[in-house]
Amino acid sequence: MSAVEKISGRLALGAVQHGQAADFYGFMRVGSIHLKRVKIVGELAPLLRDGEICTVWVARVKVPTPLFFSTVTSVIYAIEVEGTLYKAVEETRRYWNGSRAWQAFMLAIAGFPTMFLVGLGLLLWINAVRLMVGSGLPVEKMRGEPA
Known part of the structure; x- marks a missing residue:
């Protein structure tokens, strides 16, 4: 599941965690739309x-989580403030692919020592594959959307 949408309105920001390449919001409200897990x-x-x-x-984007669940993550790739459009599609794509690859690598590495613990290692490996094969960002839609 990958969907691209344009949302306008007054911004209400939730708690933020600052990372090296991206900021993570637990929630954000734009107008009447409430977003959870925003990057x-x-x-x-x-x-x-x-x-x-x-x-x-x-x-x-629907992102797989451990134990065969999944969650929806919202990724903001363009912002229009006071009539000026700021777009970061390529930077967002690089960040997203890099973080997915890193998480899959860490799950695969964690699977080795836990391989003999009641199949836990196998679950970690399956989730690593799900993460890499799962739906990525709809980059082509993102490139054409903001005009």
């Missing part, structure tokens, strides 16, 4: 201000 590439993050009216372009 924003570092260069776009400083443009978001609580209470400001803006337009954001969001890619919603």
Whole structure:
């Protein structure tokens, strides 16, 4: 499941964790739309201000989690503030692919020592494969969407 949508309205930001390449919000509200698990590439993050009216372009991606569950992550790749459009599709794609590869690598490595513990290692390996094969960002839609 990958969907791209444009959302406009007043911005309400939740708690944020600053990372090296991206910021992670537990939740964010734009107008009447409530987003959970929001990731924003570092260069776009400083443009978001609580209470400001803006337009954001969001890619919603279904991401597998351990034990065969999945969750939806919202990735903001373009922001329009005061009539100026800021777009970071390529930076977002590089960050997303890099973080997916790193997580899959760590799951595969963790599978080796736990291989003989009631199949836990096998579950970790299956989740690593699910993460790499799972739906990625809809980059072609993202490139054409903001105009």
